[in-house]
Amino acid sequence: MRRVAIIGGGHTKFMFNSPQSGIEMLAEASMDAITKSNLKPKDIQAIYCGNVLGDFSEGQGMIQSYLADDIGCFNVPASRFEGACASATMAIRDAFMWVASGHYDIVLAGGTEKATAMGTSLATRTFAMFSDGRYEYPSGINFPGIFAMLAHLYSSKYNIPLKKLKETLALVSVQSHFYGMKNPHAQFQKEITVEQVLRGFTVSSPLQLLDCCPFSDGAAALVLASEDVAKKLTDKPIYFAGVGQASSGKMSAQYKYLPRLRAREVSVKQAYDMAGLEPKDIDVCELHDCFSIASLIAAESLGFADFGKAGELWEKGETKIGGKIPINISGGLKSKGHPIGATGASQVYDIVRQLRGDLVDEGRQVEGAKVGLVDTLGGDGVIVNLILKAD
Amino acid sequence: MAFKIEYKLSHKAYYDALKKGKLLGLKCKDCATVTCPPKMTCQECTGTNLDITELSGKGKIATFTTSYVAPLGREVEAPYTIVLVELEEGPWIMGNLIDIDPAKVGMELIGRKVKFGFKVFPGDLYSAGEGVRPLFSFAD
Numbered sequence: 001m002r003r004v005a006i007i008g009g010g011h012t013k014f015m016f017n018s019p020q021s022g023i024e025m026l027a028e029a030s031m032d033a034i035t036k037s038n039l040k041p042k043d044i045q046a047i048y049c050g051n052v053l054g055d056f057s058e059g060q061g062m063i064q065s066y067l068a069d070d071i072g073c074f075n076v077p078a079s080r081f082e083g084a085c086a087s088a089t090m091a092i093r094d095a096f097m098w099v100a101s102g103h104y105d106i107v108l109a110g111g112t113e114k115a116t117a118m119g120t121s122l123a124t125r126t127f128a129m130f131s132d133g134r135y136e137y138p139s140g141i142n143f144p145g146i147f148a149m150l151a152h153l154y155s156s157k158y159n160i161p162l163k164k165l166k167e168t169l170a171l172v173s174v175q176s177h178f179y180g181m182k183n184p185h186a187q188f189q190k191e192i193t194v195e196q197v198l199r200g201f202t203v204s205s206p207l208q209l210l211d212c213c214p215f216s217d218g219a220a221a222l223v224l225a226s227e228d229v230a231k232k233l234t235d236k237p238i239y240f241a242g243v244g245q246a247s248s249g250k251m252s253a254q255y256k257y258l259p260r261l262r263a264r265e266v267s268v269k270q271a272y273d274m275a276g277l278e279p280k281d282i283d284v285c286e287l288h289d290c291f292s293i294a295s296l297i298a299a300e301s302l303g304f305a306d307f308g309k310a311g312e313l314w315e316k317g318e319t320k321i322g323g324k325i326p327i328n329i330s331g332g333l334k335s336k337g338h339p340i341g342a343t344g345a346s347q348v349y350d351i352v353r354q355l356r357g358d359l360v361d362e363g364r365q366v367e368g369a370k371v372g373l374v375d376t377l378g379g380d381g382v383i384v385n386l387i388l389k390a391d
Numbered sequence: 392m393a394f395k396i397e398y399k400l401s402h403k404a405y406y407d408a409l410k411k412g413k414l415l416g417l418k419c420k421d422c423a424t425v426t427c428p429p430k431m432t433c434q435e436c437t438g439t440n441l442d443i444t445e446l447s448g449k450g451k452i453a454t455f456t457t458s459y460v461a462p463l464g465r466e467v468e469a470p471y472t473i474v475l476v477e478l479e480e481g482p483w484i485m486g487n488l489i490d491i492d493p494a495k496v497g498m499e500l501i502g503r504k505v506k507f508g509f510k511v512f513p514g515d516l517y518s519a520g521e522g523v524r525p526l527f528s529f530a531d
Contacts, residue, residue, distance in 0.1 A: 120460070121461075121462065121463040121464075121466065122463045124460055124461070124462045124463065125462035125463035125464070125515075125517070128462050129517070132428075133518065133522075134402045134428075134522065135402070135428040135484075135485070136485045137512075137518070137522065138512035138522030138523060138524035139473050139485050139486050139487050139524045139525075140458060140461060140462070140465055140468055140471055140473060140487065140512075141473055141485060142458060142460065142461070142462055144458070144460065145456050145458050145473055148456035148458070149454040149455065149456045149473065149475060150454070152454045152455060152456065152498065152501065153453065153454040153475075155498065156454065156498065156501045162497075162498050201459070202457075202459055203458075203459060203460050204456045204457070204458040204459065204460065205456050205457045205458075205459075205496065206456075207456075249430075249434075250428075251475070251485065252428070252475055252482070252483045252484050252485050253428075253430075253434055253482075253483075255453070255475070255477070255482065255483035258454075
């Protein structure tokens with residue numbers, strides 16, 4: 001396989017009630033990525049994009065084809081990926097494969113979502129479609145409910161009193177807002193306190209409002225190119241070092257591992273093995289913090305802490321810039337926002353900027369970062385991991 | 392000899408049994424693992440040498456949540472308590488917990504013994520018909 005690089009990216013502001021359509025948002029992010037890569041739309045040979053709920057939020061399916069036409073990539077093969085919140089990362093992994101294989105030299109990958117147009121009730125219904133519809137949705141399970149049950153299980157399995165666990169989880173949200181405040185693309189740009197987190201209304205016990213990411217609108221896109229092409233177009237190509245993806249069944253069927261998500265351990269091992277790297281080699285990580293507890297669960301499976309111990313990373317500030325493993329320096333899904341079809345592309349966009357050293361002006365550069373890890377979870381059943389590396 | 396691939400226990404057959412107060416699962420003739428809710432293959436060894444088996448419907452609460460935000464069309468149900476129950480035969484299944492104030496549940500629920508009943512979810516625009524969920528109540 002050939003080496004593949006990301007050579008440019010684009011990112012809209014993540015927000016509530018965007019005045020733009022999902023296609024408009026992705027078209028802007030895409031044109032930004034293409035322009036920054038010193039390319040024209042005619043140079044793009046294929047498009048890969050994540051979009052989850054356009055059918056429900058805008059009555060718009062098949063966004064990939066209309067996006068291609070909108071930005072002037074006439075008649076290129078365009079594919080839509082659906083893996084709930086991991087859709088865009090799936091799209092990027094496939095885009096990588098097509099360039100690595102030698103079939104294409106330059107492709108566009110990204111994602112878009114306009115979730116807030118649905119309102120909270122329909123959004124809650126549609127997000128619940130990413131749990132088992134036949135055997136689990138009849139119980140009224142929803143997106144926060146999955147992680148709420150994992151939080152209680154985490155407390156029970158690792159013998160951490162719930163009150164103590166909730167105080168630790170509050171620190172996760174507080175850190176996300178601290179960095180989100182510095183990210184101009186973030187949906188929330190305000191600091192919060194532990195007390196505010198613990199005072200919020202309960203969404204699904206034990207998770208309170210500020211334990212939960214918001215519904216969001218937004219898009220992000222990236223241009224991928226083969227190494228030889230990349231070197232001609234940019235002096236800072238960021239390379240794919242390893243990729244992984246795995247799937248799993250309904251939540252109840254994962255009982256042997258919960259609160260661990262086995263698929264994540266399978267996926268990230270693929271990425272580490274392919275890259276020839278270990279958790280200690282990662283300089284900066286964007287992981288899937290859809291809920292505060294999700295950050296702890298992810299950090300453990302990615303190899304940054306022993307099982308049941310990830311809370312200590314946040315308690316000791318090891319997840320901040322200057323810590324052992326800086327995590328979600330973008331503000332994460334919690335503060336930056338979580339337009340589900342775009343989230344993976346947004347995570348990659350931020351890691352690419354970290355590895356290029358582009359975040360000094362925003363006050364959130366991890367100094368000297370050379371290797372970054374992306375972790376995206378879809379529903380209770382899809383995980384994608386990407387390891388990116390600066391030369 | 393013609394061989395037809397088919398589900399040993401479809402979701403409809405599982406629902407029909409639930410509505411008669413019977414919780415069915417699949418017992419693997421090769422490795423003895425019980426799979427519930429049903430799938431095409433044994434969840435342990437992936438074999439298809441499966442027998443339909445009636446489960447006791449008894450188990451203990453593994454985890455829980457009380458949800459205060461309900462999906463479209465189910466707002467009147469909130470707040471409601473969802474549980475994952477470890478059945479005596481091994482597998483975990485999801486259901487609702489009754490006989491308790493949903494606002495007053497806490498960690499003491501974990502490990503409580505429960506027994507199974509059922510309730511029909513009439514379905515909505517997106518569910519392709521009705522669903523049936525286990526409804527657990529305390530057995531201790």
